[in-house]
Amino acid sequence: MTEAEQSPPYGSVDRLDVSTVEKTNRPTPSNSTSGSSDSGAIKQDAKIETPNGQMTRGKMINTLIICLLQLLNFMDRYALPGILPVIIDELDLSNLQGGLLQSAFIVSYVVVAPLVGYLGDRFSRKIILIVGLTVWSLVSLAGSYMTTYSSLLALRCLGGIGEATYSAIGPAMIADMFVGDTRSNMLAMFYFMMLVGGGLGYITGSGVAAATGSWNWGLRVTPILSLISVFLIIFFLKEPARGESEGSRLVSTSWKKDIIYLLHNRSFMYSTTASVALVFVIGAVGVWGPQFVVLSRKVVFDETHTFEEISLVYGVISIVSGITAVIVGALMGMKLRVRYPPADALICGFGMLLSAPFFYGFLVAGTGPLYWIYILSFIALWFINLNWALVGDILLYVVVPTRRATAETFQIMSVHVFGDASSPFIIGLISDAFEPLIESDSEDYRKYTSLQYALLINPFIQILSASLFLVGSFYLLSDREKAKRAVANGISRQSSSN
Template structure:
């Protein structure tokens, strides 16, 4: 069996070079001609399916960031410091990334509807149950269980979209799907703090998403469409062994380079999401005549992040769609240039925060806007450079790498660098560092994100060298598999029609 996961006698090198199989080429051209390239061809049930996936993704990220919206109350309730408060997110991310490969394997082989319904039910119940836990350690355990449930959904959901649509329609649907991430994240901050304030108990902030999650379980289990793998591309390819899947992914340069690039995106996103509100609060309080609260800064930062994502995600998808006809390698090119543009904008925002209020939020918006241009494009790239029966595994592998090397460690790394810098900036006085020392230490530490964005941009630009070839290889592999399947069916039919002796 070759890297493509098909079993014809055609060599893998022929697939790479796109050569020598006239029947496969003709089939590929015919399939491309039949593909739906406009939203008018999308059925009502397909719209319903995408809507359900977006709804679940929205409440998924609401649940993930609700804790951040009431973090001060959580710290007071459990009498913990920043380190133990940060551990709650670390436990969640570790469980999320560790279980993602398992769900990727299952998602390529078993009913995605059942897996997703079970996963949503798990994080819904554990979020609700965790809101009643009074022991910190058990609360952390429940946050880990929430991460397991969310891993089952996030790993599989994009592959359902890939099996329903192709081309620009797929890109539009993915943009809609990933649009829910920044919006849901912003709502998480808002719902957590508002519900807690109304009820007078932060725990009620954790009881909003479970109600919505219960509705989501019903929609996924009974309404959502679960298409055949490769249905949109009319693929007949079957799953290969897990070892073959991993070897093929590692040998796929477009996948590996784009995964490393997206890891840089996750690193920066995680660092800014965790430390951004505190950093802005410290900086603004250094300005004379400025009186501002942490809650106010967190609310404004959440609004800025939500708007940046809500604008950036669809803008990235639309830009890539417009350029594809002229530049087949435009997807990683747009992502690379977006990160290279984001780096100086984030740097200027980090500089401006101690001197100007409005420019700080404007620059932060622009920096996050350009960063968010990459989200839906990267998801689209993964889906068209990997064969259909391997896509859940690819999503899981990317989740594992991007979280393990990205946002799982970036908040902690920035914190470690900041604490180290406080010693030198404060002349060794760590008992009560001044607000100025705290600000400068965190500012210098956050400069790391700018360098990481440049590295990510370089990885995306390197991907442009391979992206067209790897996409063509997948298209040809699908056509080869169907051509050989058709030949086998034809031969069997002929045998059945031969008169017995």
């Protein structure tokens, strides 16, 4: 028996098609108490939380476990860029082959993620997490023992199982436990764990590899820790009821109806498409940023900075810019959306727009003083990182509870397939194509310049992302109100049937 067929703690539930509910014009608690203003409804939501959405010890433990999974996944993801130049040199790889090692996780992700999204809206999410993360941990650990390119690539292809398992379920469970500003705060913590994990990945990957003298050991830290996290899920994670924080009585509908609903949700589609462009840039700079800085030092004959040192500094930049920007972005969203309901999308759009010139400056200043490279990189990443919690929040309040895992899967799969899974090997491919065209006797100069040319596409992609976020802001208010009415009408219809 699926969870959709079981009775929630509040009583029995009639099967109700959400798409039908959204079309009803019946007065609801949300639109009868807020006047005729959608803005008033959002202001009310920003300030008031239901008892079901309050913080408890159990909910905090759940959230910490979910955030730990986010941390470990991105530690594993960015451990490889932390040692990528070493792997390229030892295995004699091209930039395209090196980029494919980072992009390979998408193979298993696109297979597993849709299944997890479907099951995550209908079956036990705790069991899905246990099975998926156990498989991912063992596969990642096995990959760390590979010594040839083909075998390493084959195991890296299975690395998407971990993120496919938790990435759709985690935010949906947070939404089931919290509402209002508390939800925004918990999402902020979830998304800055991604950035902390990425930074720690650089540090642990390069640090452990340097300490042991083997790049293989740089890939073994996170699989071991992730196996431990499986036991935390088994003994401490308590799965919340779907829509619990909002008092939702809605039940799951068919996968076809879920997808049609999402495709017609304009706020969701614009924010998803904008996020694809955002993650394309993050994936490109995350993988090739340290290598670009290393090559820039070789071009200017600066041998005082080792790759391990550069990876360490780059990791610190990623962590500090990520934590501070996610917190600031979440606070801006909570404060501004009370007066300006579309503020979340506007902050995302202007964040991407302001980041573009600094990212361009980072690339053209490559042969200048190292501190300028670090400063420009920090500012560019800071403005991009404003967006993470806000994008997650937008999805959760414009999509009804019973379709959130599917929506998370749809969004995350889109940003991976066309974003950070594509950008590393696309940048590597463009760089390899440019290298023979650059006239120089210095191989380091050719590698540096070709990589610089390839990365210069990113500022234009950032402008595209900004434009999509800003267009999406025009639909944010109405789409959020539709989701609220669907939940409210579901409750009203259930009450009348009782």
